Amino acid sequence: MKNYEIMQKDLKYNWHPCTQMKDHEFLPLIPIKKGEGVYLEDFEGNKYIDAISSWWVNLFGHKNPYINKKIKEQLETLEHVIFAGFTHEGAVKLGERICKLTNFDKVFYADNGSSAVEIAIKMSFHFWKNNGLIRPLFFSLENSYHGETIGALSVGDVGLYKDTYKEILIKNITIPIPKDKSVEEAKKALKKAREVFERYHQNVSALIIEPLVQCAGYMKMHHPIFVKGLRELCNEFNVHLIADEIAVGFGRTGSMFACNQANVKPDFMTLSKGLTGGYLPLSLVLTTNKIYQAFYCDYKELKAFLHSHSYTANPLAIAAANATLDIFEKGKFKNEILFYDEEGESIIEHNKKTSNYIWEKMQRFKDLKNVKEIRQTGMISAIEMIDYPFEKRMGLKVYEYGLKNGVLLRPLGNVIYFMPPYIIKKEEIDKMINVAFEAIKSLE
């Protein structure tokens, strides 16, 4: 079968996420036959550089031989077991290494990012309740995105996803964000944040943030001192800090976790996406012994955290996560190729070089009249076009141009961004950037 036939068959039954399905009357829905490295290949042999890591999940390439091997090994012993009252080797291993890596004490498991956010919110609220306080509000940041289940959506602020549902969301309080990455704007925003804290803190369980980059929020970036200042406000006003590192964790921002750059330890951290190297849904909520102890008591006191999902700590997804952490530990780049048992640059070192290279190549976007700003934080790079009205759908035009020229870009409104797998090579970066450049130029 060719692309078109498969697309028609798909559109008859499948309803796609984050999509106005009528768009596919003119926009091709691309059926992918296979993936390898940074490339996705359709049923007609066209290849696309996955410049967005398939929604920011893939780190070490499609069909990664090492992760494949580890999942196959897991299939030979245990595909799944209930995680209440039971455990398995992979979870014991992952629990220990993720706590040591993040400097947290305890890990709670779920399947996707939204669920992890829901858990962090509930755990924070429940902590205060177990301590005799009712704090039904949450602080979150202007322009934030934390997922789209009711709780996660409630602490988000992207109108496109949220406004429709306002009558069925729970209440949260929004804190203004810095206008840009500068120290000055961070300080201004912190001043405003203080006012909000002063006014509401007594009824607030936690502040949830995406440290350094608000990815779904049009790749807006802020200085690490903003994160540091928010941590200080949380300390001062006795409010938990939840760092949602679902999109920014695992080396994406230049350090292993975004909070590292602000030298901040949150009370909760949520992880997902890159956690399994882009293979399988799995998410984690990390927290401290202080939180854990508030739930630890005799059963009859009814203070336990009884949240659950059927596939909690699924052994196959955990095998992918452990394999991903193995690569972070043992993987070395040598002449742009990732090896597992050789000398070379660490992943983080290599990412620094890669992002420097991308940044250098991106400078020429400044010459385009329809580009307002370029910005970068580690392996996240963004080009913001001028404020085209949303009905013009300029981003969509860039998307179409990209696909026709072998690059999967998926702009957010007027913002084009690069968030490729870490194994991308210079020549692939050149192509990715050239195609984006020509696409934006064609709109001038």
Next chain:
Amino acid sequence: MKNYEIMQKDLKYNWHPCTQMKDHEFLPLIPIKKGEGVYLEDFEGNKYIDAISSWWVNLFGHKNPYINKKIKEQLETLEHVIFAGFTHEGAVKLGERICKLTNFDKVFYADNGSSAVEIAIKMSFHFWKNNGLIRPLFFSLENSYHGETIGALSVGDVGLYKDTYKEILIKNITIPIPKDKSVEEAKKALKKAREVFERYHQNVSALIIEPLVQCAGYMKMHHPIFVKGLRELCNEFNVHLIADEIAVGFGRTGSMFACNQANVKPDFMTLSKGLTGGYLPLSLVLTTNKIYQAFYCDYKELKAFLHSHSYTANPLAIAAANATLDIFEKGKFKNEILFYDEEGESIIEHNKKTSNYIWEKMQRFKDLKNVKEIRQTGMISAIEMIDYPFEKRMGLKVYEYGLKNGVLLRPLGNVIYFMPPYIIKKEEIDKMINVAFEAIKSLE
């Protein structure tokens, strides 16, 4: 390493779902080394019959050779691709066959049951909004359970999971349930349901139900005419019906889906758990063209359903789901063994025999003084003990007795239930039931 050492290592870092962690000061947390068929095996060689299908997910046994093979094949082509703007062969196949199997038109994907419930709720609310109506309330049943993210928890009614969070939940209206499986009680409950519909329907988007069995709600069961009557009320008052078949779907109640027995077509159906044969997290929301069309319009009208999860329609999980449906289509039992290319009994036929056998063997529980009722719906069988006060934790005593004797039972309060994989054999059933019998008897 032996069980105890692994348990200690686990308890240092992992926080388990639905668990008062302090219980593990006296209750062993069992580390599972491998699974095969109905058995789980720990690190000291003890085997346990998985009488609860690892939280109701496993259908055709642990380490199922056919599902293993299909996941391995998928690993060789495509582990994952973004599902917005893209598709893949497995999703095209699953979309078509699940719609045909359920008689629905469209399928939307997520990762776990809670997320599917959140999607169904949002989609129903959004449908009415796209039609100019604001209907912020939901109907749900007394004693219901639909998951534990904020939206899903809001439409649930099990106090143990819900009460703590009441200040951060959205509003729902509860409809009384029948006292037992009889037609009379169903009729009485429908009469009360009518009163609730009459009073609130204008502000209500949907009624969500678990058809036939409220699994987490202590395995309470009702007659199919209750489901039929609720569908009629939904029609009369123009409210959507969401059938949550996450736990009861895929042959669990004796028919492929529980709604089949009531001859009811809901507006939305949520599926998960058994969907992947117990392998990987994946969930679906099925709906009709009527619903779909309310979202289908020009992008700029902003009526699209923009919900998304990173791993939507993950190809590996879908490979497991397609393999599971293959087994339903081609699998035949012959002398209690499941074959893929032989003549024999279909899965559903075999399940009927199995559940009849279980029911027959369960009769002797009636002789126990501390048993109040036994009940069964297809492959779900429950024994309700007398109303021991919750602090006595009699269920936990049955759980401990089960583990010591090689059977994983996981009572819900005073209710002991059997929900084994469909491949369980008569001699395994005998053991499962004998152990449960002795456990309950020991409490007399």
